[in-house]
Structure formats: structure tokens, C-alpha cells
Amino acid sequence: DIQMTQSPSTLSASVGDRVTITCRASQSISSWLAWYQQKPGKAPKFLIYKASSLESGVPSRFSGSGSGTEFTLTISSLQPDDFATYYCQQYNDYPWTFGQGTKVEIK
Amino acid sequence: QVQLQESGPGLVKPSETLSLICSVSGGSFSSHYWSWIRQPAGKGLEWIGQIDTSGSTNNNPSLKGRVTMSVDTSKSQISLKLSSVTAADTAVYFCARGKNWFDPWGQGTLVTVSS
Numbered sequence: 077d078i079q080m081t082q083s084p085s086t087l088s089a090s091v092g093d094r095v096t097i098t099c100r101a102s103q104s105i106s107s108w109l110a111w112y113q114q115k116p117g118k119a120p121k122f123l124i125y126k127a128s129s130l131e132s133g134v135p136s137r138f139s140g141s142g143s144g145t146e147f148t149l150t151i152s153s154l155q156p157d158d159f160a161t162y163y164c165q166q167y168n169d170y171p172w173t174f175g176q177g178t179k180v181e182i183k
Numbered sequence: 184q185v186q187l188q189e190s191g192p193g194l195v196k197p198s199e200t201l202s203l204i205c206s207v208s209g210g211s212f213s214s215h216y217w218s219w220i221r222q223p224a225g226k227g228l229e230w231i232g233q234i235d236t237s238g239s240t241n242n243n244p245s246l247k248g249r250v251t252m253s254v255d256t257s258k259s260q261i262s263l264k265l266s267s268v269t270a271a272d273t274a275v276y277f278c279a280r281g282k283n284w285f286d287p288w289g290q291g292t293l294v295t296v297s298s
Contacts, residue, residue, distance in 0.1 A: 077245075108283070110283070110284035110285075112228075112285075118290075119277055119279075119287075119288035119289060119290055119291055120228065120277075120285070120288055121288075122284060122285060122286035122287070122288075125283070125284045131286065163227065163228055165228075165230075165284065165285075167282075167283035167284060170241055171230055171241075171242075171243040171244060171245065172230040172283075173230065174227055174228040174229070174230070175227070176227045177227050177228075
């Protein structure tokens with residue numbers, strides 16, 4: 077299975093900060109990567125596909141980049157609604173696998 | 184827009200079979216893949232498997248052949264059966280639309296394995 081490792085596990089930030097989350101794959105996954113946002117008690121919300129393509133309706137402050145084994149999710153200016161846990165997911169090889177999550181907390 | 188709703192028993196005894204249904208409404212059911220994902224309390228997400236509306240499936244080998252999925256296009260429903268459950272199968276179970284990425288998701292249903 078392809079292992080997905082996110083860093084950091086927890087990130088403390090303030091409203092307005094630029095935030096970057098890293099996701100590393102145990103082998104190359106080309107650009108076959110998605111990102112999700114999850115709030116407590118809720119289902120994940122789909123944000124980005126193919127590493128950098130923003131899903132319709134997702135605010136433009138979210139962006140994704142990377143290819144191969146290293147990827148990033150960036151929030152350009154953190155908003156109160158963005159405090160949540162973020163997951164990456166690879167869809168290069170079955171079984172699809174997720175990172176362990178990065179919790180973005182209020183500083 | 185399309186909405187998904189999971190349903191099924193919230194409590195299952197060890198060694199028995201967990202059975203869940205995902206009902207889809209408000210959008211197209213056919214020509215899509217439908218996936219199951221679970222999340223133990225306080226932990227990350229695990230992909231269980233997926234099925235398309237012709238019945239073709241892909242499952243996570245980590246579940247060691249315990250997974251059976253089916254589709255009922257007349258009811259716009261998919262079902263999940265997980266056999267020989269243990270406490271490690273206690274989790275919130277989500278259904279979601281999609282083959283490669285998942286959108287949208289159901290709200291999830293908590294299944295506890297306990298005697």
C-alpha cells in the first residue's frame with residue numbers, strides 16, 4: 077500500500093496567517109492526490125483533486141501543489157471557518173489511502 | 184443536489200456481520216462509483232471499498248475478504264456488509280460518491296462492536 081504522511085500533525089495559527097500543510101507519499105503518485113477538510117462531528121468536505129485543481133465553490137484562498145511524492149495544501153489567509161482537520165488522499169494505486177490528518181488550531 | 188444517507192444498526196456483536204445501507208437522493212445514481220470509508224473515533228480515514236452501478240467492486244485488502252458490497256439501482260442504494268467484526272471495526276462509517284476522490288459524503292453512522 078502507498079503510505080501517506082502529513083506534517084505537521086497539529087498546526088497552531090491565527091486568523092490571517094498563511095498556512096502550509098505537507099503530504100508525502102511513500103512512492104510516486106504523479107498528481108493523483110486529493111485534499112479534504114473535516115470539522116468535528118461532520119463528514120469530510122472535498123477541496124482539491126489532481127493535486128492542484130480546486131473543486132467548484134471552494135474559496136480561492138485554498139491551493140494545492142506538488143507532484144511525485146511531495147505535495148502541499150496552502151491556505152493563503154486563514155479564516156475562522158478554516159479551523160479544521162485536513163486530509164490528503166492518493167488515488168494512484170489501490171487501495172486508496174489517506175494521510176493521518178493535520179489539525180489546524182487557533183493560536 | 185445529491186444527498187447520501189447511511190443507515191443500519193448502531194450496535195453489532197463481535198463475530199457477527201455489520202450491515203449498512205447508503206441511500207442516494209437528489210441526483211443521478213447510475214454511471215457513478217460509490218465508496219465506503221470509515222473513521223474510528225479520534226483517528227483518520229480508511230477507505231473500505233467501492234462499487235459501480237454495474238456491480239463492479241474494488242475492496243481494501245486490509246479487510247481480508249470480509250467486505251461485501253452490492254448495489255440496488257431501483258432504490259438508488261448501495262449496501263455494505265462486513266463479516267466477523269471485532270472491536271477494531273468500531274467506527275463512523277461514511278458512504279460517498281466517487282471512484283478516485285469522494286464528493287459528496289453522507290453524514291456518517293456510528294457502528295459500535297460490543298457484546
